[in-house]
Amino acid sequence: MLSTFALDTQVIKRNLCTGCGACQGMCPYWGSYEGRTICYFDCERKDGRCQQFCPRMPSDLKALQNKFFSEDTITKEIGAFRGLYLTRAADPSLRENAQHGGTMTALVELALKEGFIDSAVLTRSKGGLDAEGVLAVTPEEIRACSGSSFQIPPTLAVLNQALNENHYKKIGVVGTPCKTLAVYKMKSKPLPDHDNNADNIGMVFGLFCGWGLEWNDIHHLAAKYADPEKVSHMDIPPSKYHSLVLQEAGKEISVDLDEVNPIIRPACHACTDMTAEFSDISVGGARSADGWDVDKGWNQVIVRSEKGEKLLNLAREKGILEFKEVPETGLEKIKNASLSKKRKGTDYLSKL
Numbered sequence: 368m369l370s371t372f373a374l375d376t377q378v379i380k381r382n383l384c385t386g387c388g389a390c391q392g393m394c395p396y397w398g399s400y401e402g403r404t405i406c407y408f409d410c411e412r413k414d415g416r417c418q419q420f421c422p423r424m425p426s427d428l429k430a431l432q433n434k435f436f437s438e439d440t441i442t443k444e445i446g447a448f449r450g451l452y453l454t455r456a457a458d459p460s461l462r463e464n465a466q467h468g469g470t471m472t473a474l475v476e477l478a479l480k481e482g483f484i485d486s487a488v489l490t491r492s493k494g495g496l497d498a499e500g501v502l503a504v505t506p507e508e509i510r511a512c513s514g515s516s517f518q519i520p521p522t523l524a525v526l527n528q529a530l531n532e533n534h535y536k537k538i539g540v541v542g543t544p545c546k547t548l549a550v551y552k553m554k555s556k557p558l559p560d561h562d563n564n565a566d567n568i569g570m571v572f573g574l575f576c577g578w579g580l581e582w583n584d585i586h587h588l589a590a591k592y593a594d595p596e597k598v599s600h601m602d603i604p605p606s607k608y609h610s611l612v613l614q615e616a617g618k619e620i621s622v623d624l625d626e627v628n629p630i631i632r633p634a635c636h637a638c639t640d641m642t643a644e645f646s647d648i649s650v651g652g653a654r655s656a657d658g659w660d661v662d663k664g665w666n667q668v669i670v671r672s673e674k675g676e677k678l679l680n681l682a683r684e685k686g687i688l689e690f691k692e693v694p695e696t697g698l699e700k701i702k703n704a705s706l707s708k709k710r711k712g713t714d715y716l717s718k719l
Contacts, residue, residue: 373418374390374406374415374417374418374421374424375406375409377423377424378421378423378424379404379406381719382633382634383423383633383634383637383719384404384423384634385422385423385519385543385545385546385579385632385634385635385638386399386402386403386404386519386520386521386579386632386634387422387519387521387522387523387542387543387545387546387549388404388500388520388521388522388523388524388525388526388527388546389417389420389421389422389523389527389546389549389550389552389553390404390416390417390418390420390421391404391417391521391523391524391527392523392524392525392526392527392528392531393416393417393527393531393563394410394417395407395408396408396409396410396417397417399520399521399524401582401583402518402519402520402581402582402583403582404521414558414561416558416561416563419552419557419558420523420549420552420553420557421549421552422545422546422548422549422552423545423634423637426548426552428548431551431552431555431645432446432447432644432645434555435551435554435555435645435672436671436672440671442702444701444702444703444705444706444709445641445642445644445669445701445702445705446640446642446644446645446671447644447671447672448669448670448671449670449671449672449675449676450669450670450676450679451667451668451669451670451693451697451698451701452667452668452670452679452690452693453653453655453665453666453667453668453690453691453692453693453697454468454470454665454666454668454682454688454689454690454691455467455468455469455470455664455665455666455688455689456468456469456470456472456473456687456688456689457473457686457687457688457689458473458687461473461510461513462664464510464513464514465513465514466513466514466515466600466602466652467602467652467653467662467663467664467665467666468653468664468665468666469513469666470650470666470668470688471541471572471574471650471666472509472510472512472513473682473687473688474572474648474650474678474679474682474687474688475487475489475509475539475541475572476506476509476510477678477681477682477685477687478539478570478678479504479505479506479509479539480506481678481681482537483537483539483569483570483674483678484537484538484539484569484570485504485535485536485537485538485569486502486503486504486529486535486537486538486539487502487503487504487509487538487539487540487541488500488501488502488503488522488523488525488526488529488538488539488540488541488542489501489502489503489509489512489522489541490512490516490520490522490541490542491511491512492514492515492516492518492520493596493598494514494595494597494598494599494600494601494614495514495515495516495517495518495585495589495598495600495601496516496518496585496586496589496595496598497518498516498518498519498520499520500520500521500522500523500524500525500526501525502525502528502529502535502538504535514600515574515601515602516601517578517579517580517585517601517603518579518580518582518585519543519545519579519582519632522542522546523540523542523546523549523550526538526540526550526568527563529567530553530563530564530565530567530568531563531564533564533567535567536567536569537567537569537570538567538568538569539569539570539571539572540568540570540571540572541572541573541574542571542572542573542574542643543573543574543576543579543643544573544574544576544638544640544641544642544643544644544645545634545638545640547571547573547643547644547645547646548640548644548645550568550571550645551571551645553565553568554568570647570674570675570678571645571646571647572646572647572648572649572650573642573643573644573645573646573648573649573650574643574649574650574651575641575642575643575649575650575651575652575667576638576641576643577603577635577641577708578631578632578635578636578638579631579632579635580627580630580631580632581630581631581632584630585630588611588622588626588627588630589601589613592613592620592622593613593615593620594615597615597616598613598614598615599614599615599616600613600614601613601614602652602663603624604659604663605654605659605662608621608659609623609624609625610622610623610624611624611626611627636711636712636715637712637715637716637719638708638712639708639709639712639713640705640708640709640712641704641705641708641709642669642701642705644671646671646675647670647671647672647674647675647678648668648669648670648671648672648675648678648679649668649669649671650666650667650668650669651666651667652665652666652667653665653666653667654667654697654700654701655694655697656694665691667693667697667701669701
């Protein structure tokens with residue numbers, strides 16, 4: 368029998384919880400504090416949405432892929448694939464506050480304006496710290512969420528609350544791979560009598576992700592090198608730089624990854640998805656022969672669904688995004704990096 372107790376013992380107590388929030392916002396049994404999921408009470412329901420939506424509970428990923436994506440587009444390395452692109456927002460003011468090229472913000476804003484979505488569940492943070500999930504309903508609110516955070520807030524609790532209210536009918540969701548997997552588990556309606564209004568999920572935008580960091584530990588690490596209140600941005604350059612970069616008052620501060628690696632969330636070591644395979648469209652930082660000084664101003668984009676393809680084409684037609692040629696080895700590099708993460712995640716899980 369499954370229950371909230373099973374979720375607590377199989378996921379949380381085994382350090383497999385990602386903190387995504389998929390179990391929250393539906394009942395009073397689950398909550399979160401500083402990135403940690405908390406089970407307040409035990410529940411003996413064997414058909415609970417919390418356990419069905421959790422990305423770390425057992426899932427038939429192949430069946431889930433086949434349910435939502437065309438079989439002829441599915442690859443073993445990166446999931447559904449309709450094209451790879453290098454893009455950035457055409458609007459310089461949008462790029463200025465973005466993590467890299469501002470592609471994600473531009474796409475979500477366009478999706479709202481063109482009716483693909485009527486709201487968006489996003490993550491808002493202060494330069495990468497104190498992240499929180501929010502429901503944005505205007506372009507201004509979407510832009511206020513530009514930038515990234517290596518903390519993992521329970522963003523999907525906001526989605527569950529919005530779905531329960533049943534007011535918005537085409538909710539967009541932006542999330543890391545664990546979050547987008549949870550959203551597709553919701554969309555699959557595992558409990559038809561308690562489907563949580565899953566048809567009101569309009570579009571899913573995925574973020575490339577290597578790992579997230581422990582909530583308080585990244586605060587302490589940032590405070591060691593900068594004033595956390597003045598940190599405006601944090602990023603991880605390509606692996607050869609072996610660093611986490613903080614921006615404070617216009618200056619860059621490099622932190623050796625040897626100090627960062629110990630505060631990676633344990634659950635992230637079990638992840639086998641680098642590119643958010645369960646999404647309509649996925650966005651990450653660019654990697655090309657032009658070097659980091661150029662690449663940090665661009666994004667690489669994987670289109671996965673017809674809806675994602677339509678939105679990207681519209682962004683091109685309307686001049687919302689700028690495009691440049693993808694290197695010949697670009698797709699191969701993404702596939703290899705993705706396979707590497709799958710192997711590491713599988714190996715980690717096999718040892719639990």
